[in-house]
Amino acid sequence: MPCRGRETELAEHLEGVANPEFAAHLAQCPDCQALLGMWQRMGGWADEAPDAGLAVRFRQRLNNETKPMGRGWMRWAGVAAAIVVSFFAGRTTTDVSDLRQEVRGLREVVALALLEQQSASERLRGIRYSAALEKPDEEVIAALTRTLRTDSSVDVRLAAADALRRYARTETVKQAARELLTENESPMVQVAGIDLLLAARERGRVEQMRTNLNLDENVRKYLERALQQENWE
Amino acid sequence: MRWIWILGLVCGVGWAERISVPFRDPSRPGLVKASALNGSITVQTHAGKEVLVEVGAAKGWAVEEEGSSVRISPVGQGKNSDLQIWVPERTSLNLRSVNGRGIFVENVEGDLDVESVNGSVNLNNVSGTVVAHALNGKLTVRLKQVSRDKPMSFSTLNGTVDVTLPPDVAANFQVRNVWGEIRSDFAIGTAVETKQPRPGKMLTGRVNGGGPEISFRSMNGSIYIRKAGVR
Numbered sequence: 001m002p003c004r005g006r007e008t009e010l011a012e013h014l015e016g017v018a019n020p021e022f023a024a025h026l027a028q029c030p031d032c033q034a035l036l037g038m039w040q041r042m043g044g045w046a047d048e049a050p051d052a053g054l055a056v057r058f059r060q061r062l063n064n065e066t067k068p069m070g071r072g073w074m075r076w077a078g079v080a081a082a083i084v085v086s087f088f089a090g091r092t093t094t095d096v097s098d099l100r101q102e103v104r105g106l107r108e109v110v111a112l113a114l115l116e117q118q119s120a121s122e123r124l125r126g127i128r129y130s131a132a133l134e135k136p137d138e139e140v141i142a143a144l145t146r147t148l149r150t151d152s153s154v155d156v157r158l159a160a161a162d163a164l165r166r167y168a169r170t171e172t173v174k175q176a177a178r179e180l181l182t183e184n185e186s187p188m189v190q191v192a193g194i195d196l197l198l199a200a201r202e203r204g205r206v207e208q209m210r211t212n213l214n215l216d217e218n219v220r221k222y223l224e225r226a227l228q229q230e231n232w233e
Numbered sequence: 234m235r236w237i238w239i240l241g242l243v244c245g246v247g248w249a250e251r252i253s254v255p256f257r258d259p260s261r262p263g264l265v266k267a268s269a270l271n272g273s274i275t276v277q278t279h280a281g282k283e284v285l286v287e288v289g290a291a292k293g294w295a296v297e298e299e300g301s302s303v304r305i306s307p308v309g310q311g312k313n314s315d316l317q318i319w320v321p322e323r324t325s326l327n328l329r330s331v332n333g334r335g336i337f338v339e340n341v342e343g344d345l346d347v348e349s350v351n352g353s354v355n356l357n358n359v360s361g362t363v364v365a366h367a368l369n370g371k372l373t374v375r376l377k378q379v380s381r382d383k384p385m386s387f388s389t390l391n392g393t394v395d396v397t398l399p400p401d402v403a404a405n406f407q408v409r410n411v412w413g414e415i416r417s418d419f420a421i422g423t424a425v426e427t428k429q430p431r432p433g434k435m436l437t438g439r440v441n442g443g444g445p446e447i448s449f450r451s452m453n454g455s456i457y458i459r460k461a462g463v464r
Contacts, residue, residue, distance in 0.1 A: 118264070119325065119344040119346070119362070120344070120346040120362075120364035120386075121344050121346075121362035121364055121380075121383045121384055121385060122344075122383075124364065124384040124385075124386060124446070125383065125384050125445070128384060128445075128446060152327075152346075153346055153348065153364055153366070154348060154366040154368075154388060155364045155365070155366050155386035155387070155388050155448070155450075156364065156386070158386075158388065158448075158450060159386060159448065186368060186390075187368075187390055187452070188366075188368070188388065188390055188450075188452065191411075191452065195431055198431075218390060218391075218452055218453065222411060222432060222452070225432040226431070226432050229431075229432055
């Protein structure tokens with residue numbers, strides 16, 4: 001852009017500051033004229049007001065959405081949702097059907113936020129909450145998988161493994177489970193990896209582990225039992 | 234703004250050293266994070282608003298203070314001595330130890346996140362929430378009071394899990410033990426032997442009407458869930 005550095009003068013011009021030098025430039029510069037036109041058009045936009053029924057309908061939707069959990073802290077999520085939605089309501093045309101989507105997205109935001117908490121107990125709660133989502137999106141599954149692989153607490157990782165059993169056949173989860181078995185991991189976490197692979201029907205992968213001479217004896221014992229039990233089923 | 238104290242480098246070896254680290258914002262409960270490779274960690278409470286750190290024959294510890302958290306970690310790979318910490322009663326803890334006798338905590342109220350690889354973990358008369366793991370050692374927890382609506386978890390590989398809870402604790406228990414036994418003073422609702430094809434015993438149930446999840450896990454150790462005041 002040839003007029004770099006002139007933005008401040010352009011802003012002053014919009015504010016009504018007299019600057020003959022810039023006025024002269026503006027008169028013969030199509031770029032600056034276009035920019036000026038854009039700012040003026042944007043200035044002319046009116047704020048859209050939400051209609052009166054929105055708040056009531058939103059609350060109804062929210063009540064329906066949050067009923068199954070029935071937890072006190074969902075109220076907090078509700079407040080957050082109300083703030084965010086009312087923020088957007090002023091800006092875009094928010095249809096109630098979009099609202100449902102919005103709330104669903106927010107529950108996932110809450111789940112993701114809980115998984116990042118400093119307190120291990122809060123992260124456990126995040127796992128519980130993520131697992132309770134009807135249809136968590138890929139981002140939530142990826143976050144749970146990350147927790148399984150890297151969380152600083154063994155207990156939190158084991159809880160993540162339990163929550164991921166439902167999604168064991170997802171490629172992300174399978175990949176993580178395989179890595180847990182090859183990496184130098186806590187035996188407890190490796191056992192969780194075996195559970196996940198068997199839930200994903202990756203029996204072959206688990207059988208391959210038998211050849212690993214460095215395998216912890218606890219893990220080996222569990223592995224044999226799990227494979228035997230699978231046969232019997 | 235961040236402060237770092239290095240212990241045991243300046244003053245030499247052979248003397249116990251103690252320093253006092255104030256929390257920047259004493260109105261909020263602080264967090265103390267400590268890790269030890271080859272020594273035990275003991276945390277007790279005191280009436281003051283600061284954190285006191287004492288190391289035995291010091292061989293290099295770094296103490297960092299940042300806002301409402303204090304981090305204590307060994308410097309370098311050398312042998313560490315035992316670590317003694319005094320904290321205000323309401324403090325959250327994040328403690329990790331590898332070798333040595335393990336971790337001992339008494340009377341602290343907060344979110345307690347504690348793990349030991351080869352030592353034992355003993356949390357006595359604590360309140361709040363506990364997420365604790367001992368890989369090879371014994372895990373003993375006596376909870377005076379639990380936070381409402383907050384999940385907890387206790388696990389070991391080889392050691393015994395021995396947890397004492399207030400009689401009125403309302404929670405959903407989830408107990409899984411692969412080879413060891415499970416004993417509980419609480420009637421764990423319907424003791425379900427789940428159908429899932431996983432080795433071991435799995436019990437789930439509501440206690441006192443149910444609530445947040447409390448998990449108990451072990452592979453080879455026994456799991457004892459005790460009701461405070463019984464026996």
